[in-house]
Amino acid sequence: MKLPDDEIRAIVTETLAEHQRFQQESIDAIVLKAVSSVLASFGIEDDDRRELRADFQHLRRWRKSVEQAQSYTFKAVITVIATGLMGAVWLGVKVVLGK
Incomplete structure (x- = not known):
């Protein structure tokens, strides 16, 4: 059973979008942790x-x-x-x- 090209494109697009969201969430978490660490090193708590x-x-x-x-x-x-x-x-x- 062969999938039509449109379905393949939709699956690939959705997979890439999900991967992009996951990466963005990871980046946001890392940046938030880094900023919190820097502020904490200056004695500034959340x-x-x-x-x-x-x-x-x-x-x-x-x-x-x-x-x-x-x-x-x-x-x-x-x-x-x-x-x-x-x-x-x-x-x-x-x-x-x-x-």
């Missing part, structure tokens, strides 16, 4: 995820506020320098016109 997320959110807010402060500081320094130059030019003009 139960600490919520706290860890809050810590990272706090660090992000802190970094953004520092970046914003640096931006404001840079703008303030540029403003002071520009104002000083304008004042020096103005005094120079007054001295030249005053003579």
Whole structure:
């Protein structure tokens, strides 16, 4: 009894798809175990995820506020320098016109 080509293709396709799912599940399990091991080596347990997320959110807010402060500081320094130059030019003009 010979199977039609369509049935053979369907069986092979299903077998390959099942093998792919099995491999993906194995890979996911290995990656999850590796990540858990690395986090555990840093002292971060699975139960600490919520706290860890809050810590990272706090660090992000802190970094953004520092970046914003640096931006404001840079703008303030540029403003002071520009104002000083304008004042020096103005005094120079007054001295030249005053003579």
